[in-house]
Amino acid sequence: MKTQFLTIATIVTLAVGTVTTAFATDNNINNENSTTLTNVSKINKIELHGNVELYVSDGSADQVKVYNKYYAENALVQSQNGVLRISSYADQKLVVWVTANDLRSITAYDNASVKSFGDLSKIDLNVTLNNNATADLKLDAFKASINVNDRAKANISGVVNEYDLKHDQSATVNQTNLVAGNANKTITNKFVKANDAELAVL
Template identity: 55%
Template structure:
């Protein structure tokens, strides 16, 4: 009799433990929202306090973290342009995996990071204000524009790199290899202002 009671208690403990584990993983999965109805994504525009991760994929998908529906954020796709905007104090974290992403524009203090290697025929990144990007690229042609106080760190390779920047020190491309490289300075005033700040 004691053996049967002990076996029953052990069985309940095992079942309770499995139930608790299953519940915990469900909570973990609820930390993000998958937006599957966004359609094809060719370009992304990011505004505000957003941390954007991008990766290659065979199908397009948008994952929004930080309880998207309870925050004042906008994630909208129109004609292949995905617009992500959030001005809350807490960063809105978004992961976009796309098949044919060709361009990203980031403004304010948005951060753009590649998740893995982003392999494209043509790819453009356009940074403004205090936005930043850390990208690992494998592209035939890469167009990189860094304006204002924006910053970019590039790794990877390209056949042709077209680099346009206001401040030379705001672009780190030591670990980026390009067969052909073109560099243009956008503004002499930006370097002058930077020198004044350093005095």
């Protein structure tokens, strides 16, 4: 029994090591400068601010791996009440890989970018991009709500049963490789709305 347990533990360790190496190799990341944060759990929402490059993947256990010596930089990675906040305002992007079991929401601001590592299999996922944020996501979801504001850019692919897209005219959305069962699309122009409101006041 003990031998079986050790064999299973070894296989799991090797599998995790292989995935980590593949991730670092595929994304041209120096794995030697990484820091794994152990004080995170039950991540259901991620907020990004500043110059952050986030890779997100599914997993049975939550894990956050930072690929920079971020403690020496102007950066913050904080987990509280299920919300993981990541911010960095250094010139070089802060690269972070998050594995989450129950991720439901991603919100990005400034120049932050979000990329999926493998398919994101979710029941209900909400993604909001603001300012100049970007996202490249491959989804396998029952429901996905994508909001792309300002001059943000989104590249959405995969399969979604219930798909809701809202974006500003100034934003860019590529969904050529997306298969959606029921799709709803709304385009807004905040500048026109602002002018209309001003005219109403006059």
